[in-house]
Amino acid sequence: MRPSFVLTFLLVLGIAGMAPAEETGKRGEASIIPAPTLLVADGLNTDGSLVKHYRRGLDYAIDYFGNYGPYYVYLLSSDSENSVRQIYLQRAKNRINRNSKISTAEEQVDEFLKRHNVINEIKAVLAGKAEGGLTWTQNPPILYEDVTTNAKGREKDPLENTWGALHEYHHVFQMAHCDTKQSRSSDKHINSWMAEGMASYSSAKFMENLGLINFEDYMLKLKKSGGNIGRPGINEYVAQHPNWQLKNEAYWEEGGSAQIYYMLGAWATAYLIHVKEVKEVVVLKEWYFDIPKLGKSAAFKKHMGLSLSEFYQEFRPFILQPDDKVMQIFKPTRKVQ
Template sequence: MKQDKCRIIPPGFRNINRNRTNRISIAMNTQSIFLKLFVGGAFFTIILCSARGDEELEPEKKILSRHKRPPTYARNEKDDSKWSGIIRDGIDAARKYFGNYGPVYVYILGHEDKTLNSKDFHRKLVDAYCRHHCGDSRKELQSCKTGPGAELVKKALSGRGDAYLSFVGDTDPPIAELVFINPHEFRDPYLYTRGIHEYTHVYQRSFPVTPTWMVEGGAEFFAAYLGQKHGWEKLSDAMKEFMKNVHRVKDPELGIEDMEDVDKVSPAVKKYYRHLAYDAGAWAFAFMIHKSKRRSIADTRKVLYPLVAKHGWEQALVEFAQVKDKRTFYRAFRDFLKTPLEAQLKMLETLED
């Protein structure tokens, strides 16, 4: 079935489908674009325009790839605060570790100084945003600007902070958008690690799909691990906080096995999305490395994800963690969660760079 209008896609770690023969470029330079806009908010709405022909590759099967150009930044040129630099530092730390993948567009929106806000700022962002998502169709652009585009500004002005990746799969090549809203609302050094977390998703989207717990848990693990490497955070402290949240799950029957696909879980499970995917997921990612042959964190890049590309995530997990099947891994991880925190932290010490 084909669509002829834009529609709203829920926020989060998302796929965005578009059908356009030629991608409309926004006036951006290689290193940075400066949009004069003050916006912020808890959630973005993402726009889906037009339809895909049935013969085209499904967006969820598309992946990012090695890319020569660094991320393109969209931010307010009049904002001289430290926040955009912190975000860039985190992203660059992850790029140095994983490599440069893309194309990537980074949007940094929202400021402490509300005088940076104006209708002109809003107009420029909405125009660029809608052209990026809806092409140059006059009807679709107008629908976007008065609908989802206007809603974007309204939500942004709510003043809440947020950060996420959006995957745009119907372009050729597909692109990733990293969105940081009101970064001054994030505590320091948390903002450093958010750049790492979101760029880790870029790397992950360069391989076939993996379970939600591995996606978010892996991003949280690397945010803490690389954060420690750069002096922004201690891995052990971050993992302690994660474990506290793991133990806040009231249903003892729930585990990471229930968070393989967050879009398919019941509301009763989804309310523990943070606890199971991010917090337990980070520990499961570390436990998986602990179970591997060399206990090397770098082997996730050298061995695990190449196995995902070759065999899919389930077989990759089995081979990398040296287990009979995924159920065996899940049972072993459940047993691990029952051990004292001191023993759990000792496990982290067995991991090699």
């Protein structure tokens, strides 16, 4: 497993000697990318368990997908405002583009710290609000960040801590093979159900591989209750919204993103692996390599064996079947429907 560097920011520790990330060339060139860096705020990880359980997931994901980045993990809390502000200063330094011809390093740091979203995020940290998630830069230096504004919850829940690390790193891999400046409906980017659904499937499957959960039980919970993603589950949602569409990108604003992109997306991933019998590593990993060259639609058809439109037509009647019927796809002796 690749090591992760852990930086704990206490009041007595400075960061002046830390070097910002340099531009790393092409997005996703794993051979020249450093190991992930974890930046942990004062007041967290006093017994080492927060980082231990995060790394349990992160290390597994890197072993599977490869090392992409640079990747910075920010585990924050409201215990020390000075510690939080020192971390955000370092976050700004990590984003410095040394090749910029329009602004100095100091100007870039100042600009980042004055952004409204950054100011509001710091306020959320200091207020103890649980927000955040994966973000990335669109311009050099290309880097990825997993931000948890209140990591107290992660510290108290080792399973969800590991699970979240697995889920977010799959996104790092995904975004490294997409043109993230394009819309989700673009052929150079992946749909939300692919991003969230495949990461939901992979993280649950990897959690089972680590001996932490039962994967089939989890998939059934997505149908019945929504599991650890939200309420309602798939069954209730599709009954109330019969015109749902997996490819529709409007659910982030309209509501229903949890059910469509995460839950149904996870089951769509399961359909490809367990019904269409595409190898798991192809669905979760290998088809992404062709997206930059071929585009999403052609890459999907090449690796999955059917077009996206054909897939949507097949998946809808499948997922609307009773729970005991759809759960048969996980049985070794099942018949492919």
